[in-house]
Amino acid sequence: MSYLVEIWLAVGLVALAAGAAGYIVVIRRAGFAAHALPMAAFPGAAAASLFGFPLWAGLAGVALSGAGLLALVQRTARRDAATALLLALLLAVGALCLSLSGHYAGSVYGLLFGQVFALGTEDLPVLGVIGLCVPVLLFLALRPLSLSALSPELMRVQGGRPFAMEVFFLAVLALAAGFAVPVTGALLVFSLMLGPGAAAARLCGSPLPGLALAMGLALGLAWAGLGLAFLTDWPVGFFTGVGAAAIYLLVRVKTG
Amino acid sequence: MLEFLQSGPVQSALLLSAAAALLCGALGLFTVLRGQAFAGHALADVSSAGGAGSLLFGISPLLGFLLFGVAGVAGLEILQPRRAAGRDEAAGILLGAGLGGTALLLHFCVTTHGAAGTAQAVMFGAMFSTPSDTALWSCLLAGGCLAVLALIARPLLLASLDEELARVAGVRLRALGLVFLLLLALGVTLAAMTVGAILATALLIGPAAAGLRLARGPLAAALLSMALGLAACWGGIVLAYESYGWIPGRTWPVSFFIVALLLLFYAAAGLRRRA
Amino acid sequence: MSEAALEVSGLSVSQGGQEVLRGVGFQLPRGAFCGLIGSNGAGKTTLLRAILGLLPSQGEIKAGGRIGYVPQKILFEPDLPVRAQDFVALGLDGHRFGLAFPSRARAEKVEAALRAVEAEGFAGQRIGRLSGGQQQRVMIAHALVRSPDLLLLDEPLANLDIKAAAEIIALLKRLSQESGMTVLLSAHDMNPLLPVMDRILYLAGGSALCGPVQEVVSTEVLSALYGYHIDVIRVHGRVLVVAGSGDGHDHRHDHEHVTAIP
Numbered sequence: 001m002s003y004l005v006e007i008w009l010a011v012g013l014v015a016l017a018a019g020a021a022g023y024i025v026v027i028r029r030a031g032f033a034a035h036a037l038p039m040a041a042f043p044g045a046a047a048a049s050l051f052g053f054p055l056w057a058g059l060a061g062v063a064l065s066g067a068g069l070l071a072l073v074q075r076t077a078r079r080d081a082a083t084a085l086l087l088a089l090l091l092a093v094g095a096l097c098l099s100l101s102g103h104y105a106g107s108v109y110g111l112l113f114g115q116v117f118a119l120g121t122e123d124l125p126v127l128g129v130i131g132l133c134v135p136v137l138l139f140l141a142l143r144p145l146s147l148s149a150l151s152p153e154l155m156r157v158q159g160g161r162p163f164a165m166e167v168f169f170l171a172v173l174a175l176a177a178g179f180a181v182p183v184t185g186a187l188l189v190f191s192l193m194l195g196p197g198a199a200a201a202r203l204c205g206s207p208l209p210g211l212a213l214a215m216g217l218a219l220g221l222a223w224a225g226l227g228l229a230f231l232t233d234w235p236v237g238f239f240t241g242v243g244a245a246a247i248y249l250l251v252r253v254k255t256g
Numbered sequence: 257m258l259e260f261l262q263s264g265p266v267q268s269a270l271l272l273s274a275a276a277a278l279l280c281g282a283l284g285l286f287t288v289l290r291g292q293a294f295a296g297h298a299l300a301d302v303s304s305a306g307g308a309g310s311l312l313f314g315i316s317p318l319l320g321f322l323l324f325g326v327a328g329v330a331g332l333e334i335l336q337p338r339r340a341a342g343r344d345e346a347a348g349i350l351l352g353a354g355l356g357g358t359a360l361l362l363h364f365c366v367t368t369h370g371a372a373g374t375a376q377a378v379m380f381g382a383m384f385s386t387p388s389d390t391a392l393w394s395c396l397l398a399g400g401c402l403a404v405l406a407l408i409a410r411p412l413l414l415a416s417l418d419e420e421l422a423r424v425a426g427v428r429l430r431a432l433g434l435v436f437l438l439l440l441a442l443g444v445t446l447a448a449m450t451v452g453a454i455l456a457t458a459l460l461i462g463p464a465a466a467g468l469r470l471a472r473g474p475l476a477a478a479l480l481s482m483a484l485g486l487a488a489c490w491g492g493i494v495l496a497y498e499s500y501g502w503i504p505g506r507t508w509p510v511s512f513f514i515v516a517l518l519l520l521f522y523a524a525a526g527l528r529r530r531a
Numbered sequence: 532m533s534e535a536a537l538e539v540s541g542l543s544v545s546q547g548g549q550e551v552l553r554g555v556g557f558q559l560p561r562g563a564f565c566g567l568i569g570s571n572g573a574g575k576t577t578l579l580r581a582i583l584g585l586l587p588s589q590g591e592i593k594a595g596g597r598i599g600y601v602p603q604k605i606l607f608e609p610d611l612p613v614r615a616q617d618f619v620a621l622g623l624d625g626h627r628f629g630l631a632f633p634s635r636a637r638a639e640k641v642e643a644a645l646r647a648v649e650a651e652g653f654a655g656q657r658i659g660r661l662s663g664g665q666q667q668r669v670m671i672a673h674a675l676v677r678s679p680d681l682l683l684l685d686e687p688l689a690n691l692d693i694k695a696a697a698e699i700i701a702l703l704k705r706l707s708q709e710s711g712m713t714v715l716l717s718a719h720d721m722n723p724l725l726p727v728m729d730r731i732l733y734l735a736g737g738s739a740l741c742g743p744v745q746e747v748v749s750t751e752v753l754s755a756l757y758g759y760h761i762d763v764i765r766v767h768g769r770v771l772v773v774a775g776s777g778d779g780h781d782h783r784h785d786h787e788h789v790t791a792i793p
Binding site: 080096187 | 288291292293294296297334335337342344345346347348349350351352353354355356357358359360362363366376379380455457458460461462464465503506507508509511512514515516518519522
């Protein structure tokens with residue numbers, strides 16, 4: 001029984017982080033980046049196993065360099081094209097490392113779709129740190145993140161640094177997702193971000209209730225998905241992915 | 257080298273990748289100009305559900321990928337709000353739902369057929385195991401799509417520059433956008449079969465981004481983008497073939513070489529422009 | 532040929548439940564050079580879009596002949612692979628299907644339009660790399676290439692420095708004189724247009740007045756249009772339209788408050 005409680009707790013923590021990050025992702029229109037950056041976990045984990053350094057170093061290293069690279073390339077190239085190129089780079093390097101290290105096939109499924117029911121007790125501390133730190137960090141930076149999303153120029157006039165905010169945001173996103181992805185899969189993290197985030201952004205006029213609602217919705221979606229997956233033995237990612245779309249459509253219809 | 261060209265799988269791979277690269281190169285230019293890279297990526301991911309489905313039900317992968325690619329366009333039409341600002345989130349939501357479907361179908365593949373490598377084949381491509389008739393069909397499809405793209409190229413370019421100007425000139429924006437999305441779905445589907453669903457985006461965006469850096473006029477940019485995509489694909493296949501002996505017992509994925517060449521072209525185009 | 536180039540009567544447009552234009556009516560004779568003046572939010576863009584048929588509207592709009600349109604600033608990215616000449620060519624046949632076959636007639640038309648706006652010098656450069664004034668010229672050439680009878684321009688002087696704005700105005704005046712084309716251009720400041728425009732279309736509070744500048748821009752006429760007291764002040768050949776606490780009745784709280792309406 002305690003094994004199941006651990007899984008519920010772990011998925012709940014990921015949902016809190018994803019919900020908070022998702023709201024910011026939506027107001028900053030960074031949906032593509034939110035999809036691309038978590039993929040840093042792929043080359044990160046693969047490189048760590050290939051070259052034999054600790055997993056956390058591989059994950060953090062690749063996630064942070066990915067965030068930095070994206071922030072830099074975004075300045076000179078079109079944003080979505082830059083993101084697409086980064087995504088391709090991360091996946092291609094990951095594929096290479098995995099292929100060279102010889103255990104390719106199983107990892108791909110796990111990375112994308114996760115194996116939630118294979119969670120171990122040792123994963124909980126990492127997810128606990130993410131689940132608590134990401135919402136707190138984003139809450140503290142809520143005002144500058146909102147302002148620089150609305151108008152980088154206004155931010156600069158007021159003495160802020162929009163580029164620094166972009167790097168900060170991408171780094172938080174990359175680190176949080178990068179550590180959650182090997183445990184829960186990229187799909188779960190991503191669908192817990194965008195659906196609740198977009199719904200909250202449409203329903204709430206101001207940032208703080210929006211952030212809270214996004215986290216609540218993500219938690220509900222994650223636990224509902226987990227319950228259904230437990231009952232049917234189908235993958236969690238299916239329920240959260242389709243559920244996120246359903247929430248979004250419902251809110252769209254309601255708000256017009 | 258002759259041995260390389262006589263190999264059946266290599267011939268299929270060359271044909272298939274040429275079809276995907278030429279079509280995606282041309283489509284990619286408009287995709288970047290219209291800011292639809294994420295939509296293109298989402299369509300590729302959704303089409304991967306079709307790849308998984310075709311494995312599950314034993315139908316042609318081309319058919320499976322295409323079916324879901326077109327379904328993805330329908331989903332995008334339903335989800336996308338009129339204003340451009342919300343397009344990003346709609347594409348993301350569709351992507352999540354599509355990958356969710358892929359997860360489910362792959363889950364069934366593993367539980368019913370016990371096929372372990374399917375996720376890898378669907379997401380990262382399996383062009384060397386493509387049947388030769390599929391490669392031929394892909395070429396025909398790519399040719400047809402390119403013809404349609406050439407037909408709508410001018411209004412599409414005008415609409416990509418400024419929607420209002422296009423509307424004043426009598427262009428039907430909605431219909432045009434829909435046709436383009438359909439072409440995009442077909443293009444990324446071909447790319448998904450070549451380099452895999454996740455890397456299809458690289459073939460769509462990479463050559464176009466490099467082409468944009470170099471060419472001045474629209475036609476030159478499109479042709480350059482197509483040529484770069486083709487060069488990356490064929491170069492990647494040659495390198496993958498050559499790499500068998502580099503580290504004994506280990507294979508270098510062809511997707512890696514293709515993406516590496518594309519990024520190299522992109523970086524070189526940046527240097528060339530600065531010079 | 533005595534009919535008007537543009538005849539609008541009883542035009543009403545609602546947007547988001549709010550009536551932006553209410554019973555607007557005016558006539559422009561052929562070859563007129565008319566400034567569409569009004570403050571921000573007065574409905575200038577709405578009126579132009581209604582004339583172009585881009586907005587659902589009530590009332591009658593009769594335009595005799597082909598309309599050319601220059602929208603407000605388009606953001607061209609510097610990496611856009613579209614040269615000035617490509618953009619002008621799109622004005623000619625951008626709505627047609629199929630690739631363009633390079634033909635002598637087509638090239639000549641594009642060249643003529645570029646020459647008319649004195650843009651031959653940068654015809655082969657990417658449009659995103661041109662200056663604001665150069666881009667404005669290319670956009671005008673884009674509209675000119677189909678030889679319109681009526682040219683609508685939405686704030687063509689915004690985003691331009693004084694020198695570039697003066698050049699664009701002189702260019703438009705010359706084009707209208709040479710070809711007999713009717714020009715209607717919107718601006719929030721009438722002053723740069725005073726020397727060239729022979730008519731003014733003044734928008735305020737959803738209503739419009741049209742006529743020669745001297746007749747429309749006066750304290751009495753504009754006060755009636757705004758519905759409260761307005762002062763028209765002429766200093767050094769410049770016109771200032773100023774809302775003051777003139778009639779005291781509606782604006783008891785506005786004591787010394789004076790706002791310049793550009």
